[in-house]
Amino acid sequence: MNITQKLSFIFLLLSFLSCQKKPTDLPLPEDKLVRVLMDLHLAEGAFHNLSTSSKDTLAFQYYDQVYQMHEVEKAQVDSCIAILNRRPEQYFEIYEKVKTNLEEEARELR
DSSP states (O other): OOHHHHHHHHHHHHHHHHHSOOOOOOSSOHHHHHHHHHHHHHHHHHHTTSOHHHHHHHHHHHHHHHHHHHTOOHHHHHHHHHHHHTOHHHHHHHHHHHHHHHHHHHHHHO
């Protein structure tokens, strides 16, 4: 293989590798996303048994408080969920962390 063929091969290989789609990073760090999801689930549990008329209003207020508390935007969380819907393994791992953390908090409260 002469130098021209080697350079052509390397160029072709680099071109191929650069075209591969890289996974998009999540808009929020994973540990922060886990904490936000935990609090969203706790908020949901707080208004779950309320009547339908007040549930929607309270849900919006509770969710908004969670976003403010964690200093995130709803769009950031929605983007994370949209990305994770295309990555079921990572989605499962994150929700396992959410579940484990919620179970630990429940044990501490007993």
